[in-house]
Amino acid sequence: MNLPSDDLLQPVEGGLAWITGDGPHAGVILSTRIRLARNLERYPFRETISGSQQELVMEEIVEAFESTSNDMRQFVRLADLPETDLTVLLERHLVSREMVKFREASGLLVGDGGRLALLINEEDHVRIQALTPGLQIETSWQIASRTDETLRSQLRFAYHHRFGFLTSCPTNTGTGLRASVLAHLPALVLTREIAKVLQGLAQIGLTFRGLYGEGSDVIGNYFQISNQTTLGKSEDELVDHLGQITRQVIEYEENARQVLVRDALDEIEDKVWRAYGLMTCARSLSFDEMMNLLSAVRLGVSMKLLPRIGVSTLNQLLLWTQIAHLEKRAGRKLDKREREIERASLVREMLAEEGQDTDE
Amino acid sequence: MNLPSDDLLQPVEGGLAWITGDGPHAGVILSTRIRLARNLERYPFRETISGSQQELVMEEIVEAFESTSNDMRQFVRLADLPETDLTVLLERHLVSREMVKFREASGLLVGDGGRLALLINEEDHVRIQALTPGLQIETSWQIASRTDETLRSQLRFAYHHRFGFLTSCPTNTGTGLRASVLAHLPALVLTREIAKVLQGLAQIGLTFRGLYGEGSDVIGNYFQISNQTTLGKSEDELVDHLGQITRQVIEYEENARQVLVRDALDEIEDKVWRAYGLMTCARSLSFDEMMNLLSAVRLGVSMKLLPRIGVSTLNQLLLWTQIAHLEKRAGRKLDKREREIERASLVREMLAEEGQDTDE
Numbered sequence: 001m002n003l004p005s006d007d008l009l010q011p012v013e014g015g016l017a018w019i020t021g022d023g024p025h026a027g028v029i030l031s032t033r034i035r036l037a038r039n040l041e042r043y044p045f046r047e048t049i050s051g052s053q054q055e056l057v058m059e060e061i062v063e064a065f066e067s068t069s070n071d072m073r074q075f076v077r078l079a080d081l082p083e084t085d086l087t088v089l090l091e092r093h094l095v096s097r098e099m100v101k102f103r104e105a106s107g108l109l110v111g112d113g114g115r116l117a118l119l120i121n122e123e124d125h126v127r128i129q130a131l132t133p134g135l136q137i138e139t140s141w142q143i144a145s146r147t148d149e150t151l152r153s154q155l156r157f158a159y160h161h162r163f164g165f166l167t168s169c170p171t172n173t174g175t176g177l178r179a180s181v182l183a184h185l186p187a188l189v190l191t192r193e194i195a196k197v198l199q200g201l202a203q204i205g206l207t208f209r210g211l212y213g214e215g216s217d218v219i220g221n222y223f224q225i226s227n228q229t230t231l232g233k234s235e236d237e238l239v240d241h242l243g244q245i246t247r248q249v250i251e252y253e254e255n256a257r258q259v260l261v262r263d264a265l266d267e268i269e270d271k272v273w274r275a276y277g278l279m280t281c282a283r284s285l286s287f288d289e290m291m292n293l294l295s296a297v298r299l300g301v302s303m304k305l306l307p308r309i310g311v312s313t314l315n316q317l318l319l320w321t322q323i324a325h326l327e328k329r330a331g332r333k334l335d336k337r338e339r340e341i342e343r344a345s346l347v348r349e350m351l352a353e354e355g356q357d358t359d360e
Numbered sequence: 361m362n363l364p365s366d367d368l369l370q371p372v373e374g375g376l377a378w379i380t381g382d383g384p385h386a387g388v389i390l391s392t393r394i395r396l397a398r399n400l401e402r403y404p405f406r407e408t409i410s411g412s413q414q415e416l417v418m419e420e421i422v423e424a425f426e427s428t429s430n431d432m433r434q435f436v437r438l439a440d441l442p443e444t445d446l447t448v449l450l451e452r453h454l455v456s457r458e459m460v461k462f463r464e465a466s467g468l469l470v471g472d473g474g475r476l477a478l479l480i481n482e483e484d485h486v487r488i489q490a491l492t493p494g495l496q497i498e499t500s501w502q503i504a505s506r507t508d509e510t511l512r513s514q515l516r517f518a519y520h521h522r523f524g525f526l527t528s529c530p531t532n533t534g535t536g537l538r539a540s541v542l543a544h545l546p547a548l549v550l551t552r553e554i555a556k557v558l559q560g561l562a563q564i565g566l567t568f569r570g571l572y573g574e575g576s577d578v579i580g581n582y583f584q585i586s587n588q589t590t591l592g593k594s595e596d597e598l599v600d601h602l603g604q605i606t607r608q609v610i611e612y613e614e615n616a617r618q619v620l621v622r623d624a625l626d627e628i629e630d631k632v633w634r635a636y637g638l639m640t641c642a643r644s645l646s647f648d649e650m651m652n653l654l655s656a657v658r659l660g661v662s663m664k665l666l667p668r669i670g671v672s673t674l675n676q677l678l679l680w681t682q683i684a685h686l687e688k689r690a691g692r693k694l695d696k697r698e699r700e701i702e703r704a705s706l707v708r709e710m711l712a713e714e715g716q717d718t719d720e
Contacts (some may be wrong), residue, residue, distance in 0.1 A: 101602035266701060270643035277641025341626060 013273070016092065017114035019319060021311030023134015023157055023344035027302035028250045028317065030182040030222070033131045034239070035174035036148050037124040037167045043244045044301040046168040054105030055127045064154035065109055065118065065147075084254055087324030087359040092127050093131075096122050117144055123168045124176075126151070135181060137243045145235070164231070166317040174231030182211065183249060186299045187256035190268075197252055200221075206245055211291075221293030225249065257303060272300025276309075280351050284337075285344040290321055313354045320346060377451065377474035378691055379679060382669030383395045387662035388610045390582070391544040394500040394599070396508050397484040397527045397536035401516040406483055406528040414465030414481045421486050424514035425469055425478065425507075426595040428491065434470050438463035447684030448587015453491075454480050477502055483528045484536075486511070491570065494542060495610070497603040505595070524591065534591030539602045542571065543609060546659045549615035550628075558583075565589055566605055571651075580651030629692060632660025636669075640711050643696075645704040650681055673714045681706060 018031035039045055040060065043053050062075055078086060078099060089095040089108065099106040099122050109118035112130075119127040128151075149159075158166040159284035165176040172178070188194040198208055211222040225246065227238050269293050275296035279285075285293075298314050300306035319325060321343045327334050330342055399405055400420065403413050422435055433574070438446060438459060448453040459466040459482050469478035472490075479487040488511075490503035511517075518526040520657035525536040530646065548554040558568055571582040585606065588596050620628050635656035639645075644652075658674050660666035681683060681703045687694050690702055 203558055266644060266697070270704070273643050274638055274643040277637035277639075279637075280638025280641075283633050285625060290370040337626070344630070 001036075004260050010155050016319075018131050018133045019312060020133050021315045021316040022070060023132060024249050026311050028135040028253050029084045029135040029246065030184060030318075031133055032136045032140045033129065033132055033178075033180045033182070034137070034144040035130075035178045035180075036128040036144050036153070037165065037169065038128065038148070039158045039166060041158045043125065043274075045125075045166075051105055053234070054121050058105065058107050058120050060155060061118065061120050061126050062107070062109060062152065065111075068150045068153060076108050078106040078108065080288040083212070083229050084324055084327055088328055091252055091322040092319065093275050094129075098123055112143055112147075116147060118147070122134060122302070124172070135243075135337065136245070137179060137239055139179070141235070142234055143240045157290055172230050174229075175235050175238060177230055177235050177238055178226055180226030181242065181246050182222050183223045183225055183246070183248070183253070184221055184295065184298055185223055185314050186295050187260055188253050189221050191256045191259055193252065193256060197249060200226060201245065201249075204241075204245065217271050219288055220295040221262075222291075222295070229352075249350065257299070261303065268299070270303050270304075270305070276306055276351075279347050281348070282344045284340040285321075285347060287321065287323070287343070290317075290343060290347065294318065309351070309354050313350055316349060317347060320350075364714060365499040376679075378493040379672060379675040380493050380677045383492060383496050385610050386494040386671050388613050389606065390544060390678075391491055391493055392496045393489065393538075393540045393542075393563070394499045394504040395490075395495070395540075396488040396504050397520045397525065397532045397537045397538075397560070398488065398508070398511070399485040399526060399528065401518045403485065405485075405518075405526075411465055417485050418465060418467050418645040421478065421480050421511065422467070422513050425471075428459050428510045428513060436468050438466040438468065444684055444687055448688055451684050452679065454465055454481060454489075454666070458483055462657070472503055472507075475500075476507060478507070484532070493597055495606060497541070497599055497606070498537060501539070501545060501599045502597070532590050534589075534596050534599060535593070537590055537598055538586055539594050539599050540584050540586030541602065541606050541612070543583045543585055544581055544655065544658055545613050546615050546655050547620055549581050551616045551619055553612065553616060559610060561585060561605065561609075562588075564601075564605065566602065578689050579648055580655040582651075582655070591705075617659075621663065628663070629665055632656050632663075632665050636660065636666055636711075639707050642704045644700040645681075645682070645707060646700055647681065647703070650677075650703060650707065654678065654702070669711070669714050675709055677707060677710060680710075 009218050021030070023029070023032070040057055043049055043057050049057070053083050058077075060307055078089075078095065081103075084095065086095065086100050086103065090097065090100060094110070095106070099108075099119060102121065105121045107120040109120065110116065111118075113188070115130055115132055117129045119129060128144050128147050130140040130147070130214055132140045132143070132342070160166055164174040167173045168177055180333075185197075186192060188197055201208060205228050206225055207228045208218075208223045208225050210218040211220065225242070227242055231242075231314065232239070275293040279290070279293050279297060294314060297309065299305060300313060301314065322330070323334075323339060326339055326346065328343045329346070330338075334342060366380060372671050381390070383389070383392070400417055403409055403417050409417070418437075438449075438455065441449075441463075446455065446463065448458060450457065454469055454470070454477050455466070456479065459468075462481065465478040465481045469480065470476065475490055477489045477491070479489060488504050488507045490500040490507070492503070496507045505628055510690060520526055524534040527533045537714065545554060545557075548557055556634045561568055565588050566585055567588045567670055568578075568583045568585045570578040571580065575624075575627065585602070587602055590598075593601075632691075635653040639650070639653050639657060654674060654677055658668065658671070661669050661671060680689070683699060686699055686706065689706070690698075693703060
């Protein structure tokens with residue numbers, strides 16, 4: 001299959017550790033992300049920094065990281081990358097639209113076996129991002145905080161004795177920490193309990209959004225759950241809090257799945273097999289439709305109704321059926337119609353391979 | 361597969377010759393039917409005939425047929441059959457609701473390799489029915505008319521020198537002939553030309569209805585096209601007329617399919633493959649949904665987009681997914697939910713066998 005070859009994993013191989021789908025609770029939680037926002041003391045923040053100062057910021061951060069860590073795999077300057085590669089990185093959540101917009105002075109450092117990314121000259125001078133498969137808040141936190149310490153041994157971050165770490169946007173000030181999990185909650189949606197659960201999150205300082213960041217619609221029943229506040233609580237408290245609540249959400253979702261098995265097994269079997277039938281046969285798939293089919297198939301896999309498919313294949317599909325990934329694979333720009341045909345073709349290919357690989 | 365076994369083909373094996381799908385123009389015309397309505401001179405018609413007279417009618421017809429023809433395969437009295445078998449025969453169009461209602465004196469004679477059926481004590485004393493696969497108006501006409509002559513060599517049918525053969529309902533008087541073809545016209549439906557074609561039929565003395573007889577909705581894009589009048593034209597004229605018009609309808613449909621290939625191949629491929637995906641994967645199928653999926657798959661087969669499936673399998677599906685056939689196979693009554701699950705299971709089984717049988 002013309003897929004995750006080394007060539008196509010370029011421009012960077014990092015940030016894809018989550019795709020293995022082999023973390024704890026991978027049937028509900030796709031990935032766990034910890035992000036720390038940091039700024040160097042001696043430079044102005046985003047709003048007033050000059051291009052040459054940004055260049056210095058980038059140099060200092062890369063140097064500090066290289067000199068103290070064996071983790072580094074790759075460093076890329078965004079300005080050096082062609083447009084498609086930038087969009088590929090966007091689709092992998094390894095760079096932000098902000099960075100692409102101001103690409104002249106933006107860079108990306110990846111390391112730690114694909115679990116760590118440093119986004120340089122994003123909204124803040126650096127954002128340390130640790131991304132792990134399944135529910136691994138503690139591990140993600142260790143990766144991020146170890147990297148934070150590594151950098152701090154060489155650099156001085158802007159810090160206020162009362163407020164904590166200072167950030168470009170005040171909503172990040174304090175710990176600068178955003179901890180989030182990407183949860184797949186189809187059974188809570190099907191049993192119509194999801195609204196209650198989401199309301200509950202808001203009441204305890206957590207928030208949710210769709211798969212594609214702030215303001216994005218929830219499609220495919222994927223919910224990013226994260227802490228709303230960064231101030232007034234310690235890092236450990238924030239991380240523990242998200243861990244506790246996530247475990248509760250997992251329990252709700254698993255209960256809802258059991259309710260489905262008990263009360264509506266026929267309907268669920270029909271639903272997940274139909275989704276599988278469409279994914280393996282359709283000749284044209286929009287992204288939204290595919291996300292919804294993928295959600296049903298993922299539910300079927302986690303309920304062991306579709307025995308032959310692995311979670312990692314589903315994660316690969318999530319990644320490789322995005323526009324820039326499809327164009328990267330095709331080696332050219334694709335219009336909407338071509339994309340939908342390419343997407344369907346890729347989905348068929350990946351699921352057909354999966355069907356042959358294992359025998360259960 | 362627990363299917364067309366001898367046992368399940370009971371109560372009678374007849375009337376199923378059309379299912380082979382190997383007649384001319386089988387990609388558009390499923391079957392051709394010629395029916396002759398006849399009544400014995402010496403007995404009252406349906407409205408006033410007594411039970412014992414009906415018994416005599418049945419005896420005379422069976423005797424006349426047996427003594428002069430080597431074609432006979434089987435004779436059944438409807439009163440001897442359990443309810444499910446009667447419904448099975450109804451679903452095969454070998455008996456009518458009328459016959460089932462007045463089953464005490466109704467009988468069915470089948471012969472000629474499954475192409476001939478004599479419906480005794482239906483609305484008329486006997487209806488001679490010839491059913492062949494594909495477009496075979498001439499052959500069907502020969503089978504029916506040969507049988508008519510056979511019977512006439514022994515029996516006297518009610519005949520009026522001016523009106524022709526007399527029938528229970530005046531709309532059949534004259535030739536007593538109804539010639540019909542079962543046409544699958546999905547491309548004319550997709551290209552929205554079907555209304556024009558059907559209007560054209562009405563203007564030249566033909567009529568259409570759905571697959572399940574008078575007043576039935578058109579589902580699955582199946583249209584029964586037949587002559588509207590029986591009076592004032594000779595049998596040959598009626599038969600020729602239907603033949604000519606049917607060849608024209610086939611041409612319209614084939615042109616429409618070429619238009620689809622030219623202008624919308626991607627969409628059609630997507631449509632037929634999706635239908636195939638749903639049929640091979642769904643765990644529950646209503647009859648109407650299956651008919652629509654089957655229609656798309658049939659279109660795909662005839663356009664060679666789905667190479668592995670034979671028309672005869674599609675015809676089998678049309679037959680065996682009907683309620684009484686499903687119950688016959690299951691060996692018990694099924695409620696709606698059970699039927700939909702059984703139907704989906706049968707469809708999967710038959711298509712899976714098909715996928716393995718041939719390699720193209």
